[in-house]
Amino acid sequence: MSLGVALACLLGFAILGWLLLPVIRESGGYEPPRASERSELEDLYIQREGTYSTLKELEFDHETGKLIDDDYKELRMRYSSEAVQILKRIDELEASGAKAERDARIPKAVPRES
Numbered sequence: 357m358s359l360g361v362a363l364a365c366l367l368g369f370a371i372l373g374w375l376l377l378p379v380i381r382e383s384g385g386y387e388p389p390r391a392s393e394r395s396e397l398e399d400l401y402i403q404r405e406g407t408y409s410t411l412k413e414l415e416f417d418h419e420t421g422k423l424i425d426d427d428y429k430e431l432r433m434r435y436s437s438e439a440v441q442i443l444k445r446i447d448e449l450e451a452s453g454a455k456a457e458r459d460a461r462i463p464k465a466v467p468r469e470s
Contacts, residue, residue, distance in 0.1 A: 396449065397446065397449045397450070397453075400442055400445055400446050400449070401446070403442050404439065404442050404443065404446065407435055407438055407439045407442060408439070410435050411432065411435050411436065411439070414428060414431050414432055414435065415432075
């Protein structure tokens with residue numbers, strides 16, 4: 357009987373700790389570290405997919421007659437331009453990441469002592 361009570365108390369404390377963990381982290385100012393370059397790249401991938409989705413919706417709305425030609429052309433130009441900027445930034449970040457990886461693999465020359 358006391359083993360059951362002990363296990364119930366232990367389970368209760370574990371659940372209470374799990375529920376209070378976000379409050380404790382927030383009050384302590386704890387923020388898990390994030391790599392800024394990686395998070396920016398992830399954000400750009402999400403923006404890219406959103407822009408592609410918007411362009412598909414524009415195409416569909418134009419084909420079904422919900423958008424007139426002038427509005428369609430203007431919106432398509434705007435979102436296409438945004439997509440190009442996103443793709444350029446993705447390419448820049450991926451190139452800098454590949455260069456950093458390549459530099460890390462190349463052994464550094466060690467000067468000889470004479």
